[in-house]
Amino acid sequence: MTLVVSNEDLERVLPMDDALAVLEDLYRDYGEGRAVSGPRVDVVAASSTPDGQRAHYGLKTMAGVFPRAEVGAIRLNSDLVTWPVQDGLKRRVKVPAAPGGRWCGLVLLFSTRTGEPLMICPDGYLQRTRVAAANGLGARYLARPDAKYVGLLGTGWQAEGQLLAFCTVRPIERVRVYSPNADHCETFASQMSKRLGIPVQAVGSPAAAMADADIVAAATNTLDPVLRAEWLRPGVHGSAIKVQEVGIDLLRRCDRVAFHTLKNVKQHTVAPEAEQANPEQEHGWWQERPADLWERLVDLGQLASGQAPGRASPDEITFFMNNIGMGLQFAAVGARAYERARAAGLGHDLPTDWFTETVHP
């Protein structure tokens, strides 16, 4: 049988510490060439939202194979993307245009022993968990062992995951969080205080969030930089979930910079009409890849497998940039989640025959 599970099912069975453990195994194997991840591929054409806004339709895929867990995974997204300006910053916002006002992202998990599809699930919980755990592992290798204060920009679903991960790898005692939407910010602070059992305080400016912080983090949907170089005091660890959150000046100020992966590339195949209207073209330093930064970058696979050292002194300024995701991450968290969901009897069982065939493909 092939298991169909929901984000809620997955959240029940895959806590953050478990995700961190399987992903640490994964990055070790990846660093040593025993796990394989393909490029992220976006196929993009012009479209419009149900209420007539200009949008791009994007079909995104990423795949990876994790032999240790005997699985391969494909993560895919079927997105209507818009770029509204909110609070003075250009955002990347996907429109929930599917029936019921929903988004569409999926993970498909396969057995490398039989080829069969083991599990099909929405990508949301696994997606957030792998992003959070990657930045959590970045903090495990790079933040000061005694880091206790977190400053955070962003109060969305990803921001929640980032805090869960930081609190798992470091003895965090207090969080200050800023969002341009004060109501969101208060709600987030209140909910996360309860969940984490430590003070999470909503503050009125980004600078106020960052004062005294040992970990300076962003988890936003911005397309313009939000983290500032001047917030990086000696000893601080910085953390971002996308390249657009930081400028090159900030990265140049760091003593040690790790990216999620240096191997994978992102590939866009864009219809000419959509290409002309694409506001995501200009990535600045990310496109230019300045040698003074690139030649000293390491990645999470190198850190996890011991090929690159982590923090070397209390005063270093370190940074972890979740530059691009890997399909491989979904193989690791997917395999563990599948095993746990099966054991817990969650989800819907569908005949595997519906997703396999009698003819040589």
Place this chain on the structure above:
Amino acid sequence: MTLVVSNEDLERVLPMDDALAVLEDLYRDYGEGRAVSGPRVDVVAASSTPDGQRAHYGLKTMAGVFPRAEVGAIRLNSDLVTWPVQDGLKRRVKVPAAPGGRWCGLVLLFSTRTGEPLMICPDGYLQRTRVAAANGLGARYLARPDAKYVGLLGTGWQAEGQLLAFCTVRPIERVRVYSPNADHCETFASQMSKRLGIPVQAVGSPAAAMADADIVAAATNTLDPVLRAEWLRPGVHGSAIKVQEVGIDLLRRCDRVAFHTLKNVKQHTVAPEAEQANPEQEHGWWQERPADLWERLVDLGQLASGQAPGRASPDEITFFMNNIGMGLQFAAVGARAYERARAAGLGHDLPTDWFTETVHP
């Protein structure tokens, strides 16, 4: 609701002439830049078959967006690949190791208006149909209008599709077919004679199949060339479903050569251990891309959109090479099949909510 349909359902609703019609629209749009196809991506690691043979596990994806039909499609394969030598030729054979001795390949169809998953189905019938229809369109533009004799190598599932396509685009009166397995060959000839209503004759050698043929075709699983340059008499049209079926000498003998696509590339990300053991490395001329051939190639998009002319005289030797598939093809045949399967009430309806989510992915 999201529709799950079988290969048998799809075969009932998507006949070859219909597939040729929607794919001709597709290639016109593709040639004019209004339809988009991403690269084919293979992620490969070492594995083994259930009975202990050395194998590769490969997770393959290809995606495309066809705005005219308001759909995007992803085709994926989860394969255990082996390379046995049969009848003196190296073959690429996928092992049916999924429960019930089955293979795993899937097509997922999405709406570009809402992002929602419209249909999930095995890839087999759509895969064969799009391969056959591409070569069929190649014959429509390149074979002599009065072509009536077909010589065919191969008697598998793909060979059947090729004959259906040739007989749809040209007034074929007789087929001669060769396979090293004489029993397969007789069975195939007998079944196809009935199905097509014309003589399909099993013959004892490749040369016997090709004598007098107006269309010289291969539809095999070989990794070594099987079509020979000397079979290309003036006026003949040649047709192959993969680059390994022909040598460069054959293509140099042709006056006009079209490839399926010149835009798409195939990308392998292979684990180091698997890389060393990969017998599919040496593609010869396909890797070298000799300029004397490459500079005169055209593709099906150019032929369909009138940017490149088809056959110009009765004596030309022409060739159509289905060099690599495109995810985009699955969007076109998938959209039509979905519409017809819905109208016919076929398949299983699953809640679309199982494959969508309430969180921003």
